[in-house]
Amino acid sequence: MTTPAIDKSARILKALLADDMDTFRPLHAGLDSDERRVFAALFGAAFYKAANDRFGKDCTVADVIEFVAEARAEHVGADTVSAEDAERVLRAVLGEADLTSGMSAYARSAAETAMLIAIVRDAALSADEVDALLDVAAQQVRSFFERQGRR
Amino acid sequence: MTVTPAQFAALRAALDGDEETVDRLAASPGFLGGEGFPILVAAAFVSAAQRRFPTGWSPGDVVRFVGHLRVRNGAAGEDLSATATEQMLLSALRGEVVGGEFDEATKGIAQVALLMELVRDFDEQELSTFLAEAREQADAWLAQHGHSLTGRECRA
Numbered sequence: 001m002t003t004p005a006i007d008k009s010a011r012i013l014k015a016l017l018a019d020d021m022d023t024f025r026p027l028h029a030g031l032d033s034d035e036r037r038v039f040a041a042l043f044g045a046a047f048y049k050a051a052n053d054r055f056g057k058d059c060t061v062a063d064v065i066e067f068v069a070e071a072r073a074e075h076v077g078a079d080t081v082s083a084e085d086a087e088r089v090l091r092a093v094l095g096e097a098d099l100t101s102g103m104s105a106y107a108r109s110a111a112e113t114a115m116l117i118a119i120v121r122d123a124a125l126s127a128d129e130v131d132a133l134l135d136v137a138a139q140q141v142r143s144f145f146e147r148q149g150r151r
Numbered sequence: 152m153t154v155t156p157a158q159f160a161a162l163r164a165a166l167d168g169d170e171e172t173v174d175r176l177a178a179s180p181g182f183l184g185g186e187g188f189p190i191l192v193a194a195a196f197v198s199a200a201q202r203r204f205p206t207g208w209s210p211g212d213v214v215r216f217v218g219h220l221r222v223r224n225g226a227a228g229e230d231l232s233a234t235a236t237e238q239m240l241l242s243a244l245r246g247e248v249v250g251g252e253f254d255e256a257t258k259g260i261a262q263v264a265l266l267m268e269l270v271r272d273f274d275e276q277e278l279s280t281f282l283a284e285a286r287e288q289a290d291a292w293l294a295q296h297g298h299s300l301t302g303r304e305c306r307a
Contacts, residue, residue, distance in 0.1 A: 061229055062222040069218020073211030083218070083233030 006141055009039040010134045013046060016113070017120050017130055041144060045137035047112050050119045051093045064090050071118035085111040153290045155181065158188040162195065163282060166267055190292055195285035196262050199269035200243040202281075213240050220268040228264075236261040 008027070015023035031039055055063060068086040072078045085103065089111040092100040100108050120130060157176045164172035176182060204212060217236045221228035235253045239261045242249045249258060270278060 062225075065218055065222050065229070069215050073209075073214040073218075078210040078214045078237070083214070083237070087233075 003142065005035050005038045006042060006138050008035065009042040009141075010138050012039060013042060014130060014134060017117060017125075018127070019117075038141065038145075041141045042134070042137050043112070043116070045140040045144075046133055047116045048093050049136055049140075050116055050133060051090055054119050054123065055090070055094055059094060061087075061091065064094070067118075067122070068115075071115065071122060075118040075121040076114045081111045081114040086115055090115055152185050152187065152293045154187045154191045154286050154293070155185075157182055158191055159282070159286055161188065162191055162285075163278075165263060166270055166278065166282075168267075186293065187289070191286060191289040192262060192266065194288040194292065195282065196239075196266045196269070197243045198285055198288065199266055199281070200240055203269050204244055208244060210241065213237055213244070216240065216268070217265075220264060223268070224264065231264055232257055232261060236265060240265055 008031075012024060012027045012031075015021075015027065028039070054067075064087050065083075068083050068090065072081065072083065072086065085107055088099045088103060089108060092098075093112075103111075120133075123129075125133070157179050161173050161176040161182070164170075164176065182188065203216075214237060217233055217240065220236070221231055221233060224231065232253070235257045238249055238253070239258060241247075253261075270281065273281060
């Protein structure tokens with residue numbers, strides 16, 4: 001997979017996390033199928049890192065419930081995502097992978113997007129810190145596709 | 152029709168966490184024969200909700216409250232439907248009927264869990280006064296709607 005596709009995905013995801021929807025929407029809508037696959041991979045890697053950085057390995061279900069309540073109340077809106085969906089995607093990425101098995105792809109994507117945005121806003125990450133998060137995610141995606149390419 | 156002493160005592164026991172007494176009273180003759188108990192619980196719930204969130208509340212306040220409730224109740228709170236619980240509280244505050252997407256058992260569990268959380272900081276005197284007022288409201292409601300009202304029609 002090409003580095004330009006990863007860089008393009010990083011720009012799009014950065015726009016989303018900066019709430020720059022005028023930039024995000026047309027770029028995201030213009031992705032072709034291969035680029036969408038790269039974007040999904042980058043998003044997944046960023047979500048995994050952000051969630052694990054936020055909660056750590058000792059987090060409890062109560063920690064997730066409290067975060068989701070505050071996230072919906074303060075950062076993304078109560079109607080954007082249900083508590084159940086938001087808690088499921090966070091607990092899944094923190095290790096309870098089976099929790100999202102019954103969710104539709106749309107519901108899962110919407111909940112993950114809302115929670116990634118909430119984590120970034122709750123931590124008040126600077127532009128540089130978001131760049132650092134996306135750099136790590138991009139490196140993981142690059143390595144993943146390189147491994148895939150060698151098979 | 153009015154709230155019976157057993158129904159009133161059962162709500163008090165429920166709020167004290169005395170499940171044994173609730174079960175014993177609920178098994179007494181006539182306990183479930185009328186609308187007294189659900190109307191009493193609904194009156195107490197709506198009153199407690201409006202007391203806790205008098206004016207100027209936001210949906211975010213409700214979301215936070217339900218989140219705290221679920222955390223405070225541990226494993227039982229994790230099993231409580233967050234969406235149903237939020238909808239029950241929002242409906243009480245807005246004076247709306249809860250939508251039909253939840254079954255009666257889910258709504259009942261959410262309502263009692265909310266009521267217990269809403270009154271948890273009441274002292275003995277406050278709780279007694281509060282429940283007496285709820286009983287008066289329930290009796291007035293039953294006197295007006297007694298024979299035609301069903302639990303499903305009861306707000307929140």
